[in-house]
Amino acid sequence: MLASVAAGLASTALGGAASAExxxxxxxxxxxxxxxxxxxxxxGPGELLARQDAVLAKVGNPTTTYRWTTALNGFAVELTPEQxxxxxxxxxxxxxxANSVRPMSARRTPVPSSAQVRQPRATGGAGVVIGLVDSGLAPESPLFAGVPGLGRGPKDFxxxxxxxxxxxxxxxxRKVVASGWWVAGFGPERIRSSEHxxxxxxxxxxxxxxxVAAGNAGVSVRMRGRTIGEFGGIAPQARIAPYKACWxxxxxxxxxxxxxxxxxxxxxxxxxxxxxxxxxxxxPPGTDTVERALLGAAEADIVVVAAAGNDGREEYAAHGSPWVTTVGASLGSVWQGRVSVVGGPTLTGASRSRRTSPPTRLVLGADAAAPGATRRHAAQCRPGSLDAAATAGRAVYCERGGIGRIDKSEAVALADGVAMVLGNVRPGPVVDDFHAVPTVQLSAPDAQRLTRWVRSHDRTSIRMSGVAPSPVAGRTAAWSPSGDPRSSVIKPDVVAVGxxxxxxxxxxxxxxxxxxxxxxxxxxxxxxxxxRSRHDWRAPVVRSVLAxxxxxxxxxSVxxxxxxxAGADVRGARLALVVRTPRYREVLESGSWGDLNQSSVLVRAxxxxTRRVTNLGSRAEYFSAQAIGFTRHRVRVTPLxxxxxPGETATFRITVTGPSTPGHVDDGWIRxxxxxxxxxxxxxAITR
Known part of the structure; x- marks a missing residue:
């Protein structure tokens, strides 16, 4: 690795000779x-390197920055336009x-709803290695410790x-089983001083x-001095291998x-x-070098999973190749809480607290201003603005705005308040943050209803309680990109909470x-x-079952x-649409992807x-098909x-008839x- 970095650093000097030539x-x-x-x-790799040498000889044998022989046959080298x-x-x-730099597919603005703090899965993923091409790893977290209970180790890694x-x-x-890092493409001179x-x-x-993918199970989560639950990754027994290529x-x-x-x-x-x-x-769209490398990974029987991107208003979903499981983002669930006014209305908002409180006196922050604090600052529960003599042992109503939501609950706690009701002052979402005291955040209409009640009654007492999470799910995030209707492949393949x-x-x-x-x-x-841990399934089968x-x-729309x-319980999966791995390269070279046995169908007009389904079960079973959800076209499946x-495959045909409406997409499912x-x-998906 150090040699490859040195080669990358030396290539600039070598490029001077190339430039002169x-x-x-x-x-x-x-x-x-x-x-x-x-x-x-x-x-073998020797023959591949010899082919690379022959190409390099034609441009004066410049020193390469990287050479690749496994996922693809190629190299990175500095060349002039003439070369x-x-x-x-x-x-x-x-x-x-040309080498280029791509952003990581994370949203930089904090999105504090629906955190994964719940009873985590205790087992799963034993014997499997997840390779993570990303910005590296902070190995000191207990999530990545080589703890007992990881189960069997990987066999052929x-x-x-x-x-x-x-x-x-x-x-x-035992948890972090390999690692690597590459910086010559990004440039070691471009990294921040805190990088390694x-x-x-x-x-x-x-x-x-x-x-998230594979953190150890049962790790306590402490935020703002409080233990708020236990965390575990989706596959807590899986091993991880961080490959750092992002800086x-x-x-x-x-x-x-x-x-x-x-x-x-x-x-x-x-x-x-x-x-x-x-x-x-x-x-970008198309089959670039990264996509070709991912094809090589798929040819090695690796399940390749990639992010669709976050610029849904400007771009279509990335990784349009059929050998990649491209993942979009759906909205998660909002944890809910209830504010029950004694003798008055019951209001529901967002809350992480699961406890039911006894009747507690509620005071408006604006009416509990500390000496020297303005009513406006006290209404927004800014630090130091509340008078503990008025808030001790009580719930405090705080208006949203001015400072961070969590900072408000900390101000209430410092003033000896025991709970907070946070009210929106204008239309907008309610958020289930982690607060310093039990908190329910109310929408603007419900907040107005509550404050009107408080101002028209001498004393107001409330009970606060948690209720079941309410999914705002049911839809894809607006920033998660859709698939290109002009493509031959439906992307993203699936979505998950993002x-x-x-x-x-x-x-x-x-x-x-x-x-x-x-x-x-x-x-x-x-x-x-x-x-992969539960079943002896090849990567194309796993890819199909996920979808x-x-x-x-x-x-x-699909x-x-x-x-x-994705991510529901798939232990009952019985059918898969299996692609023979060599078919991926065949369709890439031929440019004809229409008859590839993908787990989705895109029809033009x-x-x-035709598609083929294979029985994954251990005994014979009867399966029936139905076309559902289509509104503009007639879709027939034969046979029904x-x-x-076990292991037997059946071919079925999907026939689409109906009007061709430019600009419209009709879609549905074969179930x-x-x-x-x-x-x-x-x-x-039926497109024009």
Whole structure:
């Protein structure tokens, strides 16, 4: 690794010679040769390197920054424009792409709803390794300790612990089984001073993603001096391998992941033999070098999971390839609480508190101003604005605005208040934050109703209690991108909760909320690890089961949600639409993806499409099919039923007839029901 960094640093000096020869300014280029890497073919690395040498010889044998032989056959090297033209004309070369930097798929604005603090799953994922191509890891968190109870270890994993600053070889353990880092593409001179030239995470994103996917179970969460529950990742017994290819810059807006570093990390993860690969980075449309590297990972029987991106108003979902499970973000659930006025109204808002309080006197913050504080500041419960003589032992009503919501509850606690009702003063969402005292946040209409009651009665007492979470789910986040209706593939494949997710961070806080399709992808990567741990299923089967057992989100278009919300209990899965792994490269080279046995269907106007379902169960079973949800077209499925023995496959045809309406998308589902209660859904989009 250190040698590759040195090569990257030296390439600038070497580029001077190239510039003199070619007459242009050299820039780092990603060169991919035709054919697969070792993961998808029978050619050994020596022969692949010899082919690379032949290409390099035609441009004066410049020193390479990186070489890749596993996930793809290629290299990164600085070339002048004249040298690029020579390489592009070589029939051995499949693609030439300039190195670029992509952002991580996290939303930078705090989204503090629906954190994952609940009774976590205690087991799941044993024997599986999740590779995380991200900003590294903060290994000191108890979520990543090599604790007893991790279950069986991985069998055929070949990864090693790459060392660096503040990351000695002893950092790896039974939980963190390998590590690596690549910076030459991003540029070591561009990183912030707090960064580490090692797998250690300074940004926090990689640590959050790893904790959600596979953090150890039963870890106590302490925020603001209080224990608020226990945390565990989706697959708490899975091992993790952080591959750091994303870096922090002096200006956080410049944080990102260079494509040359990303490809290097994917190549290493593929060579190591991870079972699931999580990539929290989006990308442009088409099959670029990163996408080709992910194909090589899929050819190595790795379940590849990637974030769809967060710019849904400007771009379509990233990773449009059929070998990638692309994940969009759905909205989570809001925990609710109730304010019951003794002798008056009962109001419901957002609350993390689960306790039922005895009748407690409620005072308005504006009526409890401390000496020297203004009524406005006291109404907003600013620190030091409340008079403890008026608030001690009481619930305090605080208006939203002026300062942070959590800061208000801390001000109430400092004034010896025992609870808070937080009222919106204008239209807007209510948020189930973690507060210093039990709190219910009310919408603006309910807040006005409560304050009118208080002002018209001499004394107001309230009871506060928790009620079941209410899903605002049922819809995809507005910023989560939809699929391109002009494509041949429905993307995203699935969605998962991607707002206000709790995860570990590498600073003194220990925990923080984050959001984005990277948070959603982490959940799906964990779900893939659970499936690989429970079953002897190849990656295409896992990919299909994740999509076809997802739960549809109401009336959302399938181009917004794919198969629906993933991560439900899939132990009853009986059918899968299985793709032979070599077919991925065949359709890439032919450009004809229509007959690929994908777990979704995209039809242009009218026509017929065939798919094949395979019985995953251990005994014969009868399955029946039904087309549902379509409003503008007639969709027929033939045959409507099949009896399949274990491992047996049946072919069915989907025929679409009806009007062609420009600009409109009709969609629905082919639903297969099994005699033993299983449900398999294949999303269908009909576009113009």
């Amino acid at each position: 070619g007459g242009g300014v050299p820039a780092l280029q990603l060169i991919t040769l035709t054919g697969p890497g070792t993961s998808g073919g029978d050619t 690029v033209a020579v390489v592009e004309s070589d029939p051995e070369v499949a693609s030439v792409e 070949a990864g090693s612990c790459e060392v660096g600053e503040d990351w000695p070889a002893t950092t790896c353990n 030239l090692s797998p250690r995470d300074a940004v926090g994103h990689g640590t959050q993603v790893a904790s 922090g810059a002096p200006d956080p807006r410049d944080d990102g992941c260079a494509t040359a570093d990303l490809v290097s990390a994917i190549d290493r993860a593929t060579a190591d033999g991870v079972d699931v690969l999580d990539l929290a980075v989006a990308g 707002d206000g997710v709790l995860g570990a961070v590498p600073d003194q806080r220990g925990w923080a909320m984050f959001g984005g399709t990277s948070a959603a992808a982490a959940r799906v990567a964990g779900a893939a690890a659970l499936l 076809t057992t997802a739960v549809p989100l109401g009336t959302e 181009l917004r949600q794919g198969g629906g919300r 009218t026509g017929s499409v 039923a099949a009896r399949l023995s 297969w029901r099994g005699a033993r209660g299983s449900v398999t859904r294949v999303p269908v």
